[in-house]
Amino acid sequence: MSERVVPEDSRQRRRPTKQGAVLSEGLIVETALRLIAQHGADALSVRRLGAALGADPTALYRYFRNTDALLLAVADEMIGRAQEGWTPTGDWRTDLRAMGLRIHACYQSNPRAAALAAHRTTGRPHEKRAVERILGILRSAGFPDALAVRIYHAFVDQALAFAAQDAAALALPAAAQEKEAEVWNAVYGKLSADTHPHIAATFPLLAADMRESGYPFALELMLGAVAALRPERRNS
Template sequence: MIERVVPEPQRRRRRPTKQGTMLSERIIVETALRLIGRHGAEALTVRRLGAALGADPSALYRYYRNTDDLLLAIADELIGRAQHGWQPTGDWRADLCEAGLRIHASYQAHPQAALLAAHRTTGRDNEMRAVETILGVLRSAGFGDRDAVRIYHAFVDQALAFAALDAAALALPTAAQAADLEVWQARYGRLDTSTHPNIAATARLLAADMRHSGYPFALDLLLDAVEVRLAGAGAEAG
């Protein structure tokens, strides 16, 4: 795509596509997610999207300036899906745990898109709502603004980093995923205690644990540290 966006009042397509669909930002984003899921990053082109939508590719300029603009919309959609149906309960730890797991799950549901989008800052409605909500959870818990921002930063970066890491593994061909997991048994599981005593002692546990994401436990560790910091702040204030 090139920079050639149509003014907002003129965006809506007046005729349905060849498939009988009225174009909208949501339809375009959902179609792009499906294409990326099937074909990877190379699917994010005007030609492929136009063909999938049954529309002239130039019609997409009514909605997005270029493919990067569309990618930001995709990233914001994943953030929005993570928040769908979720409301803070007032229990800051439970709320952050739920938010983190939802972010991670949303990206894992679309691993190919996650590889393209997890590191982007969208500046769009869903992202701004997420930032506002998480900061609100932290400030309501009793953190000062500086600590709230720093904890927010660490919390979100941890969730997105694990999302991207786990998405990269999920995006591998099935055979490659299986081969990577087999290494823990075929290689690490056979190391001798005389040369690798620590690995040998924990090989069975390693093989089992590496089949799952490390994010839930890492999230617990982070929240443990946040809880200690909150208790320390309360003691200083008292």
């Protein structure tokens, strides 16, 4: 897409597409997510999206100025999906854990979209709601504002960094994933205790643990550290 400004009152298209659906921002984002899962970044072109939607590619300009605007909408949709069904329990640690695991799981469900969108700041509704919720959890737990902001920053960056890293691994072709997994046995499993005593001693545990994401344990480490920073007067 190229930059093009379309007046707000001209963005709605009421005529159905060739597939019989009425074009909307939600339909475009949903289609973009599906195509990204199949084709990666190449999916974000007006020609490919138009073909998938059964609509004239130029109709997309009624909703998005360019591909970057569409990518931000896709990123925000991922954030929204991570929050679907989440309800606060009132326990800050439980609520942060649930939010973090939801973010991570959502991005794993569409790893190619995660690789494209995890690092973006959207400024859109779902992201704003997530920021408000996480800060609300921390402030309600008694963390001073300055500390709540720093914890929010670290918490979100940790969740998104693991989400992007794990998604990138999942997005590899199957053969590449198998080759990555084989390295532990083919290389590390053959290291001598004489030259690499610590790897040799822990290898069975190491190989098993490296098959899974490190995020759940890293999240628990962060929550433990955050608990240690919590003001004594509100600690529970």
